[in-house]
Amino acid sequence: MAPIAFYDLVLDTPNEIWSPNTLKARIALNIKGLDYETKWLDFFGIHSEIPDVTNNGKRPTVPVIVDPQHDDKAVQDSWEIVKYLDKTYPDTPPLIVGNNEALQFFFYNYCNTNILFPVFKLCVLTIQKRCPTTAIQEWFRKDREAFFKMTLETFAGDEQVQIDAIKSGLAFIHTTLKSYPYLSGEKVGFADVVLASCFKMLSALRSDLFEATFLNAYPDTVLRDWWNQMEKYTKDAPPAKPHL
Template identity: 30%
Template sequence: MTITLYDLAGAQDDHRFSPYCWRIKMALAHKGLAYEALPWRFTEKERIAASGQGSVPVIEDAGRHLHDSWEIAAYLDEAYPEAPALFPGEGARSASLFLKFWTERVLHPLLMRLILTDVHGGLHEKDKDYFRTSREKMLKTSLEAVCEDRDTHLANLGKGLAPLRATLEAQAFLGGEAPTFADYIVFGAFQWARCSSSFEVLPSEDAVKAWRQRLLEMHGGLAANAVRPAA
C-alpha cells in the first residue's frame, strides 16, 4: 500500500520547500517505501483535519494519520523494521534528538534571516497573508526587517556551523559512513533554503556543502531534482 504524504507547496504544485517534509521524503526514500506526496498549503488545514492539528508533514498509512516529522520517523522504523533503519544501533535516536533541537532552535533561525522574504515570495497567493501575519506576530517585526543586513547574517551562519563543519570534516555523514535520520533532520533545513531562495548560503569550499551535495545525489537525485527559484 502506498503511503500518502501531505507536503507543503508554494505557488506551483511541484514547488516543495518545507524542511520538515523534506526530512520525511528523504526518510521514505531511505527505507525504500512507496509514497504519494500531495501538495498542501498553509490555508488548507481542513485537508489534514483527521490528524488532529494543522501543520505538515502528515502521512496516512493503513488508515492511520500521523504528524510531526520526529514521530513519523519513529513510526516508519517500527512499522517497517525490515527496511533500512533511520535510527540504527543503540543510542542513534537519542543522538538524533539533540540534532533535532539544534536544527530547530539554532540552524533554522540562522537560515531564516537569509531567506524568509524569499520564502514568502514563493508562496501561493492564498497563503501569503497568512504567512506574513503569523510570522510577523511570532517574530514581533516585519519579514523585511528580519532579513536586513544579509552579510552579517551570512557571517553568523558560518560561525554557527562550526561544530557541524568539524564533524563533516571527520566523517562523511552525521550517521557515520552512511546517512541516518540525523542527517535528514539537518539536511531538511538546507533544502528549505535551497528550494526557497536562489541565494547560496554555503561557500563553495566547505565540508557542509560537500555533505549537502552527497545527500542531494542520493535516492536517485530526489532532492537534487526539486524545483528551485530562478537565479
C-alpha cells in the same frame, strides 16, 4: 500495494520541494526506499484538510503520513514520522538508531536553532511573496508578524548576519564530516536528514545564496561532498536502485 500518503506544503510552483519540516519526512521515506504519493496543500489547505486526516485534536501542521498498510494510521510531525517508520519498517535503513535516539534529538534541536533559524530568516520574504494567492500572502504576513512581534523585513534582518550565523553553526558539523562520511558516522542517520532539509530549503528558495552559504562556507570540499551524497534523497521519489 497502495503507497503511503505524504502531505507536503506547496507555494506558487506545483510540486516544488522546499519546506524543511516536510523534507525531513520525505528524505526519510526516500532513504528507506518506501513507496509514497505526495498530497500537496497550501497554508489554507493545511488548516481545512489536516484536522480530518489526523483526527487527533492537535494544531494542523505538515508533514503528515497516512499508512494504508497499517490500518490507514496517520502520523504527524517529522520526528514522530521517522520513529514510526523505523519501528514499522525494520527491514529499511534505520535513522534514529538504537540508543542514539537522544543524541539524534539533540542534533535536531541544535540544527533548528543554529542552522534552520538563520536560513528561515534568509527565506521568509521569499516564502511570503511566493504564497500562491494574495489572500494567503496577506495571512502569512499578518500571522508571522503577530508571532514575531515585528515586520517580516525587520525579522529577516541583515543577510550577512544570517550567513555568518550559519557558518558559525556549521563549524562542528564541518569538523565531524572531515572524519566521517555522515554526521551519524559510517551510515546515514537522522542528523544527516535534518541538515539536508536546511540545505534543500536554501537551495530551493535562495539559490543565489546557496553555494556561498553552505557549499563554500569552508575552503575545502567537505560540505559539498556530503551534500553530493544527500541531495538525491531530497527528490520526489526514492533514488532508482542500480541494476546489478
